[in-house]
Amino acid sequence: MKGRDDDRVFAALADPSRRLLLDRLFAENGLTLGNLCERMKMSRQAVSKHLAILERARLVTTHWRGREKLHYLNPVPIHQVQARWIAKFETDRLDLLSDLKTRLERKS
């Protein structure tokens, strides 16, 4: 079910707080929930929910160490979305721009 997976990834990336969490993990991998909460202006439970969504989208992997939950960034889903959806718009970017330009000129 590629489509479903992509849906989860796109949906997960739609929220700025979640992108911020990914940025934090990119800067420093393996942070605990407590660590990640420090710079978030919301309750621990809210952050926990965001991380759960990132986990379901497989953007974040977790690992228990005692009572601490460590969070690791997994860039693979981002890569997949890039590869099978974004890339196609990339390759034809200039073509489409020129195409748009000529079409607009033709109409006016």
Place this chain on the structure above:
Amino acid sequence: MKGRDDDRVFAALADPSRRLLLDRLFAENGLTLGNLCERMKMSRQAVSKHLAILERARLVTTHWRGREKLHYLNPVPIHQVQARWIAKFETDRLDLLSDLKTRLERKS
């Protein structure tokens, strides 16, 4: 305001119907609202709302021809998101994977 713009793009891409609309425009640029409605399982107004969101995110450009509204794909915002957000996760993809592996091994 780069952040706001990116928010709009990410939010716009989060909905499967809107990604489908972009796919349709990628396959055939310059379609009217009516054209785009044909293969969508929702009312014309719903499609119109989706297109408005894509327009606000600058993913779609429009042009009036008489009573018809033509829709053109603009891949630039996708490229920008790719360049200033996705790319950084791409470049360090393998590094992070190996990093995760070593960290997990270290703990167990």
Place this chain on the structure above:
DNA sequence: TGATTATGCAACCATGAGGTTGCATGTCAA
């Protein structure tokens, strides 16, 4: 053991997103 710390779980609430329907407006064609 007992207190503290890190996290999970569940109920709840407000808001916004996605959808609908009904009507208004402007353009084309007979």
Place this chain on the structure above:
DNA sequence: TTGACATGCAACCTCATGGTTGCATAATCA
């Protein structure tokens, strides 16, 4: 001019989302 067609605008509904609070559980430390 008149009717049909393409679209916009606005009100409304439902439900998912993002947030909260309160309590439960498990691990650590004195």
